[in-house]
Amino acid sequence: MKMSKLFVQTLREFPNDAEAISHKLLVRAGFIKKLTNGIYTYMPLAQRVLTKISNIVREELNATGAQELLMPFVQPAEVWQKSGRWQVYGRELLRCKDRHDNDMCLAPTHEEVITSVVSEVVNSYKQLPINLYQIQTKFRDEIRPRFGLLRGREFIMKDAYSFHTSQEDLEREYEVMAKAYSTIFKRCGLETKAVQSDSGAIGGAVSHEYMVLTDTMVGENDVFYCENCDYSANSNHAISILPLEATNGADYGYSEEKIVDTPNVKTIEELAEFLKINPNCILKAVAYIADSNPVIVMIRGDKEVEETKLLNALNALEIRPMENSEVREYLNSEAGFISYRNVDKSKVRVIFDKTAQNMKNFVLGANIKDKHIVGANLESNIEFFDVSLVKEGEFCPVCHKPLKVTRGIEVGNIFQLGTKYSKPMNACYTDENGQLKPYIMGCYGIGVSRTMAAAVEKYHDDFGIIWPIQIAPYHVDIVPVNIEDPEQSKVAYELYEKLCALGIETVIDDRYDRAGVKFKDSELIGFPIRITVGKTISEGLVEFKTRKDGQMIKLTPNEAIEKCQQILLN
């Protein structure tokens, strides 16, 4: 490709509406252009990267026996009503009507359609198992799109769905996919960690997320992991063994239950300070509205509520903190002094976190303004749930060593769905005994456009992007310092022809610009290899430079070609 013909416009400055480095660089280097919030055009350079990632995905999935198909992006409400998600999915599902006034939607995912398609084709256990996938645009009307491609509204996703006759066979396929995923990301030049996760709106029991670990804010997930064993989990799913700490209020002299004055002491910090007590001896109450029902969570004072865990414990869809007016209305109390005692349990659901379990003689809100109870103890027969957020340093649930935390960008995930979709949609096959059985399903996603952004997030420097060669838009950038110099031009074009003939993807920067412009663009765009044809041509040499380590060596044109081949083979 001649640079003069390549449809790309690099910018001299970073766009001012971008925050994430991948967003800034992809825009500045001319890979993407924003149409509107969370919706981008993939320019030719980006399209080449996406194609490469997609092809790696295809090769690895095809190797497992999965088959590619392509499903509709615009879907009728019917299939969503059948699965029950038309009501459940919320405003993230972009709905519209066709000219006949039928309800339609833009596909955020394809469980409904694939289940419907498979149920028409697969009638017998003899046709199972099967794994089908597609690579396609998805639309999710995210509350807050941000970070460019990392959280767009429209994005490219590979989604695969498998169908089985038994849980065992699903688990077998799940392992196959897990392996394929590791290979796929590795081939894209990305190290990933498979972490346990909550299954969210997609549903199902077991799931793992593939995270690219990063120390920046754009990793939107907190990942807890153990350095000793291989336990790792998203914060919305992580569990821990708490370090042994004093949780006995008697240590602070509160061995007898009584009400004490705590004027204007509202927060846990203030209360701990006021009573000269460790926060972990306070049983705090956090009030929520879950699907318009009041809930209070009793949790140890030094711990936070993990709302996804709470959502699951309550089997609720939506959750938000209670407002002060609602505290008065439902709990007949003031924020800061709430307690599970003296609330109407028929109206207010009370959840005890497991951190409350071993507390003795603790401090508790008195449900009266400016008063707390000290030396309190829990009644027996209380059911405990795990709804607390893990903290770094708490102990691994597997091997009891301290857990670490890091940020992660989720580039893929795998779910064991079970019969979550097949049952409501009545999608069944006939088994060996002539019985109708719902399919046991799994589903497996990879964010293709997000993977591209994650690679940039991971591999860049002050000059621009450093593409892993496996997914780089082109392998080599030939820079004739002065295209008007007949000797340089001749050598550069010969080199270009030869590399192209060898199937090496090459750009020749044939622009009449000065060398500095070409060098800057080369580094910004992130070509893995740059071959400069300049003054050393008098000695019959060109300069061979790799983007990754910045190493420059002088070689003859033929040696340069060999070197390219060598690098591409590795």
Added chain:
RNA sequence: CGGGAUGUAGCGCAGCUUGGUAGCGCACCUCGCUUGGGACGAGGGGGUCGCAGGUUCAAAUCCUGUCAUCCCGACCA
């Protein structure tokens, strides 16, 4: 949806306080010169100042409303 900020040429910005000819840099076009790290000179094209009302002889500028975008919190590939 709540809190903060910003909308002026393709991109980055100034002008607004104190109303009076719409500007700068980059990019683009022409000519010249230049060719090893985003050159230089001369000339040129391009903007209903987000949108709608209002105040005024006069609005990018003041007032009201509205829309959009970005950042911080609840969603997910």
